[in-house]
Amino acid sequence: MLKNKKILCVIQARGGSKGIPNKNIYNINNHPLISYSITAAKNSKYIDDIIVSSDSKKICNIANKYGAKTPFLRLDYLAKDNTPSVDSLFYSVKKYEEITEKKFDYIIELPCVAPLRDSKFVDLALEKIFITNSDSVISYVDTGEKHPIRLKRILGTKVTNFCKEYPEVEKKSFRQNFEPSYIRNGAIYCMSRKCLLDNKTRIGKKTFPLIMPMEKSINIDEKFDLLVVKYLIENGHSNNRPIKISSNKTFLNSNKKILITTPLHFIEKIRKEFLKIGDCIFYYGATVNEIKKIIKNVEIWVTSPSPNYLIDNKILKHGKKLRYIISPSTGSNHISNSDCKKSNIKILTLRNTKTVKNISASSEYSFGIMLSLIRNINSASQITKSGHWRDMEDHLRGFELQNKNVGIIGFGRIGSNLARYCNAFKMNISTFDPFKKVKSKYVKQIKNIKEILRSSDIVFVCVHLDKKTNKMVNEKWFNMMKKNSIFINTSRGEIVNEISLLKALKNNKIKGAALDVLSDEKNILKKNNILIEYSRHNHNLLITPHIAGLTFDSEYKAGVATIKHIKKIFNA
Secondary structure, three states, X not given: OEOOEOEEEEEEOOOOOOOOOOHHHOXXXXXXXXXXXXXXXXXXXXXXXXXXXXXOHHHHHHHHHOOOEOOOEOOHHHOOOOXXXXXXXXXXXXXXXXXXXXXXXXXXXXXXXXXXXXXXXXXXXXXXXXXXXXXXXXXXXXXXOOOHHHOEEEEOOEEEEOOOOOOOOHHHOXXXXXXXXXXXXXXXXXXXXXXXXOOXXXXXXXXXXXXXXXXXXXXXXXXXXXXXXHHHXXXXXXXXXXXXXXXXXXXXXXXXXXXXXXXXXXXXXXXXXXXXXXXXEEOOOOOHHHHHHHHHHOOEEEOOOOOOOOXXXXXXXXXXXXXXXXXOOOXXXXXXXXXXXXXXXXEEOOOOOOOHHHOOHHHHHHHHHHHHHHOOHHHHHHHHHOOOOHHHHHHOOOOOOOOOEEEEEOOOHHHHHHHHHHXXXXXXXXXXXOOOOOOOOOEXXXXXXXXXXXXXOEEEEOOOOOOOOOOOEOHHHXXXXXXXXXXXXXXXXXXXXXXXXXXXXXXXXXXXXXXXXXXXXXXXXXXXXXXXXXXXXXXXXXXXXXXOOOOHHHHHHHHHHHHHHHHHHHOO
């Protein structure tokens, strides 16, 4: 620690080096190459944590033996030849902070290819970034005889100066006559947390150099460089003296790979539980292309209940090890059931779990959206914002709920909760559900759905989406409903024929509608939805973006249920 500043050292060491195979663990003086960078970090006065980021279990195990932590395996797509190293560094720091719940002030990267760099220069870099309050400190070395003035461009047999504005003059081509020039030596990259995590770069706007001597700056790029370094180290030209630690304990937890693309990790207690179970990849808001890259070695995928894509074979074919998809929701229409069956992937949801019975978010929202519509609350708010007050009250006069007839189609968790809320407001309650026998003193169960539609002032749809309920609400429905009634749907958009609903609103077949769901939601931003367009200019249609279940409480409960699913799978 430097003046109460927490410092993390990251050593990146992928396993797929092609120029020099297994370069990072090449044996030099009876120690692997990576151990020299670990030793330089261990000998620092200031570094708090040392981690090795690798895609290779073999490298991770070796790093452990020399005192570095390997809390995760780097994702495959971050360990390719063409992967920008700053991308994998960014991932490694984010991942480690997530796992440890620490927040570091400075990040220092010590590449394996600079084994002659020792702790003296590591500490100088850290002191410099602290004193200067800079974004980054980068190590450089004098170009020496390889001065830029001597660079040439050769075209066929013609030799010309590479830098035309800085030509080499033969009689003055002495090194001592040149302006000093420097090049990054690839030994030390020191940066503030903000520089890396906010701006995703090692080299910030305010960057200071750390000049290192040539003898400490050899960067292993070719086999020749390796032989030179090997000779120097074996002949005592290094202050780094690697020592194996007695413990062979690995911090690597890669047996159980879990991808979490839901916002559950925003809830601290749930995130901790996930991390206890396995190697978790938290990636809320991941695109389809990102999912395809990440999912390769994932066993369990906890997916958002409302992704902007369909989880079908186009994605699933990339998950060769995928066994389970868990959605912390009651519905699963965002997942292709047929494609999952073909790939032998099991789908788990909250439906029929004990936990879901204690979630009231959707029920409360359904009641709230009804109240908002019937009392014109949303319209009143918009009118006030436009500069009006009571001068438009004739447009805002609403109705009381007391003694109104409410019809609830589907008497599951949401429907039964709604009945309790409506009863508290002294409403007359009827329900239609052919699969349940309703035992309630204040709810009348109707066997014929037509009777409910004809008699209800307010109609709620609370059913699951399946083949029978798809487009169940159609023109015939709206023709049977009372002229001044309102229609409310917070279940699934595909249950409603949207053309029929639009027609009913335009022709005053019903007074209004409130929707939290629409059909084809994954493409809602890509094309114009007829109901959204209508709602822009008409106050009798209220639409919200599928947020009925979106509460801190419901997400926590859904998270707990998801954890139970995963523990059962792994017998944890």
